[in-house]
Amino acid sequence: VVVCFWRMSVGFIGAGQLAHALVRGFTAAGVIATQRITASSPDTDLPTVMGLRKLGVNLTTSNKETVSKSDVLFLAVKPHIIPFVLDEIGPDIEDRHLIVSCAAGVTISSIEKKLQQYRPSPKVMRCMTNTPVVVREGATVYATGTHAEVEDGKLLEQLMASVGYCTEVEEDLIDAVTGLSGSGPAYAFTAVDALADGGVKMGLPRRLAVRLGAQALMGAARMLLDSEQHPGQLKDNVCSPGGATIHALHVMESGGFRSLLINAVEASCIRTRELQFLADQEKISPAAIKKTTLDKVLQQPGVAAAGVGVRSGGISLFSSNSPRTKKN
Amino acid sequence: MSQIKTDPEMESQLKIGFIGAGNMAYGIAKGILSGDVLPANMKVSAPSSRNLGRFQELGIAVTHSNPELVCSSDVVFVAVKPHLVPLVLNEVSQHITQRHIIVSVAAGVTLATLEDLLPFNSAVLRLMPNLPCLVQEGALLFSRGSHAKPEDGALLRSLLHRCGLVEEGPEAWIDIHTGLSGSGVAFVYLFAEALAEGAVKMGMPSALAHSIASQTVLGAGRLLRDSGKHPSQLRSEVCTPGGTTIYGLHTLEQGGVRAATMSAVESATERARELGQKSAGVGCKK
Numbered sequence: 001v002v003v004c005f006w007r008m009s010v011g012f013i014g015a016g017q018l019a020h021a022l023v024r025g026f027t028a029a030g031v032i033a034t035q036r037i038t039a040s041s042p043d044t045d046l047p048t049v050m051g052l053r054k055l056g057v058n059l060t061t062s063n064k065e066t067v068s069k070s071d072v073l074f075l076a077v078k079p080h081i082i083p084f085v086l087d088e089i090g091p092d093i094e095d096r097h098l099i100v101s102c103a104a105g106v107t108i109s110s111i112e113k114k115l116q117q118y119r120p121s122p123k124v125m126r127c128m129t130n131t132p133v134v135v136r137e138g139a140t141v142y143a144t145g146t147h148a149e150v151e152d153g154k155l156l157e158q159l160m161a162s163v164g165y166c167t168e169v170e171e172d173l174i175d176a177v178t179g180l181s182g183s184g185p186a187y188a189f190t191a192v193d194a195l196a197d198g199g200v201k202m203g204l205p206r207r208l209a210v211r212l213g214a215q216a217l218m219g220a221a222r223m224l225l226d227s228e229q230h231p232g233q234l235k236d237n238v239c240s241p242g243g244a245t246i247h248a249l250h251v252m253e254s255g256g257f258r259s260l261l262i263n264a265v266e267a268s269c270i271r272t273r274e275l276q277f278l279a280d281q282e283k284i285s286p287a288a289i290k291k292t293t294l295d296k297v298l299q300q301p302g303v304a305a306a307g308v309g310v311r312s313g314g315i316s317l318f319s320s321n322s323p324r325t326k327k328n
Numbered sequence: 329m330s331q332i333k334t335d336p337e338m339e340s341q342l343k344i345g346f347i348g349a350g351n352m353a354y355g356i357a358k359g360i361l362s363g364d365v366l367p368a369n370m371k372v373s374a375p376s377s378r379n380l381g382r383f384q385e386l387g388i389a390v391t392h393s394n395p396e397l398v399c400s401s402d403v404v405f406v407a408v409k410p411h412l413v414p415l416v417l418n419e420v421s422q423h424i425t426q427r428h429i430i431v432s433v434a435a436g437v438t439l440a441t442l443e444d445l446l447p448f449n450s451a452v453l454r455l456m457p458n459l460p461c462l463v464q465e466g467a468l469l470f471s472r473g474s475h476a477k478p479e480d481g482a483l484l485r486s487l488l489h490r491c492g493l494v495e496e497g498p499e500a501w502i503d504i505h506t507g508l509s510g511s512g513v514a515f516v517y518l519f520a521e522a523l524a525e526g527a528v529k530m531g532m533p534s535a536l537a538h539s540i541a542s543q544t545v546l547g548a549g550r551l552l553r554d555s556g557k558h559p560s561q562l563r564s565e566v567c568t569p570g571g572t573t574i575y576g577l578h579t580l581e582q583g584g585v586r587a588a589t590m591s592a593v594e595s596a597t598e599r600a601r602e603l604g605q606k607s608a609g610v611g612c613k614k
Contacts, residue, residue, distance in 0.1 A: 230561040253584070253590060262581060262582075
């Protein structure tokens, strides 16, 4: 029996893949009632928006409305949208709000800096999760910001643990996590696709091949997670002397299988850092933002062009151009 | 370990003989002497005196007559080069009785070939040692012929236990053992040399680099053997996150070292099989 222990309200800025996946997971876990969830997006035509509506989530085009209705606020928009969102909702953040950014490469300090124009001690956390939260097998890590308390971390951990594995890390590890488990499902999908190709080549029907490939990976992962043994030992246990498996493994080693995977994790991590660096350094022109998105954001009541950093010379990320003075 | 117990007293009265006085014979003899066998109960034969000095230093009697050696021994190690085996066995065959246990150390000479060259019902075992027997850290695999009883295997195991690791297996494993551990020693030397050269490239003097490389291999080997852990486990334990080791390992993986090593064992094993088939054709029948 799953008990809905959450009395808090959860909001999502952004109603795309991530928000949809998380809500589906939370719903399956029964950890929070969907009436307590609000999501906002300027684009109401997205399939994920319709999916969220079907789940019973309150949908709005107003980020401000989401903020006012939430205690825990997930920032589930693309990294380059984050600064716009922060400028827009900054004035509406209250003491109770726990801001959880899921944007790859966006640092806690950059978010805190933005929000500190409006409040002295914004509670910010950063998390990196992955799409299998949708089936409650997510891999999530989170880092705690300057003004977030231990209880805030525990709160987030409880919520995310309902949809998979969740643990706290130092923020500087999050890029590596992105490379490993953030991108990880894509590696797995590619692997299963290729394994299925192998099966099909050797005579299996495609559907069966995909099913068996996915089941093999899932079963192996389950064995490993349940075992104290090193994966190398588990691998040995499968390889009978002179048998089929050891022959196949040799082929894999010859193809540099291991180093490919190491390279992939490294590439994803490095790219994440690059994107963050670019975000910190560059000015992004309005052309880089989807025009429709920007227009819709600008149409929101209470949103002024200056307030979201649109200047004739381009948009500067993370720079303060608000007429409000800094509070101390 | 065999469950058959050998009698140390019986063992100490056994006469052990070596036909051939090369490195393998020497290493095995040293190992046997570390056990319960006295030098007085050991003898070695070789055509010339060239290699006999070091045996004499151990107190072992020497001879130039193979028949004499066989007649005065219970366990006879045939430690000559493979192509000489038929010659030697033809020479001594008539002196071999039921009490004898013949242990061939000749690479690629099959039990079938050996049994063909010896009297019917002879107890023959085939032993594949490796070079580090010389320092009592060998890896030895033996296989019993059709008339060698389990007790003969247990006796051999007991005689050799000071030479290093001693295991029994079917004859089919001997070629694999050759590839893995006979040739494997050379693979390790190659790796040690490359380790040292890497260090030299980075600025360390060669002599020091080699000395450290050899100690590294030795130390890692001891730890691997004595910890009982899987090598992948030990490897993981050395790799601190983002540290030097994982960077180095990544480079090794990119170089395909694992696959190359697997292939090396495979090539050496296949060659051992090839050679074994060739020598079976050459062996003279009585």
